[in-house]
Amino acid sequence: MAKIAFLGLGVMGYPMAGHLAKAGHEVTVYNRTAAKAERWADAFGGRAAANPAEAAAGQDFVMACVGNDDDLRAICTGADGALGAMSEGAVFVDHTTVSAGVTREMAEAAGQRGIAFVDAPISGGQAGAESGQLVVMCGGDQEAFDRAAPVIEAYAKLCRRLGGSGAGQMTKMVNQICIAGLVQALSEGLSFAQKAGLDGRAVVEVIQGGAAGSWQMVNRHETMLDGRFDHGFAVDWMRKDLAICLAAADEVGASLPVTALVDQFYKDVQKMGGGRWDTSSLLERLD
Missing domain, CATH: 3.40.50.720 (NAD(P)-binding Rossmann-like Domain)
Known part of the structure; x- marks a missing residue:
């Protein structure tokens, strides 16, 4: 001990x-x-x-x-x-x-x-x-x-x-880059399902075990469809992390076009008063 x-x-x-x-x-x-x-x-x-x-x-x-x-x-x-x-x-x-x-x-x-x-x-x-x-x-x-x-x-x-030294932080940036694009895609998928008149929960039940499945889909689709975002990792913190990602990308010569775009989408959520909402709140800006 x-x-x-x-x-x-x-x-x-x-x-x-x-x-x-x-x-x-x-x-x-x-x-x-x-x-x-x-x-x-x-x-x-x-x-x-x-x-x-x-x-x-x-x-x-x-x-x-x-x-x-x-x-x-x-x-x-x-x-x-x-x-x-x-x-x-x-x-x-x-x-x-x-x-x-x-x-x-x-x-x-x-x-x-x-x-x-x-x-x-x-x-x-x-x-x-x-x-x-x-x-x-x-x-x-x-x-x-x-x-x-x-x-x-x-x-x-x-x-x-x-x-x-620094390898852990750079790996965390990879994690955040992957999450950013994934949550945006999930938000667009659920928004599309709703506007097409589909039962979002039934859709997720069918597709979550296939190639489209993810932790975010399994653990966040219910709260996203219910419009509940008072939990999880806050948008303000995600924007802090994405700023680090984008700065690091400049340093190493990587291109992060989707990450940069989703960062701006999170900025929209902040303007909606959602700075403390969960990162899955990207769905809200699609309504």
């Missing part, structure tokens, strides 16, 4: 830290809203810290799941940042979806202090975090990954290293 700090208790981080505590690890948590950290500590028997440095001091592992590049920089190297308090030989595991650039920047800052850094973005949504069935895509040194993987297993059904 390890001594672990978990930084960031959002809809993903809160249950992930809980799985670590349930697995028997000694967990200290930090959250920007202190009351949430205290609530977690009361629920799981861990300790709440006042800042990232206090949480990270003396820990074997520091796990993070925050919002964006700036948030990651702040908890790593800002005032009371975690890296300055971590012991040499400790491992920092970042579950935030951020740019590969900031990942490499933080990995270098960690390395200068003798700290290993693993970028480990996640897929599976809030439901996956709560059930401990996340997919974790990792980049970084093999030895650091080998040390971190048994800890990550507390909330993962699959954890794999894809390469050096």
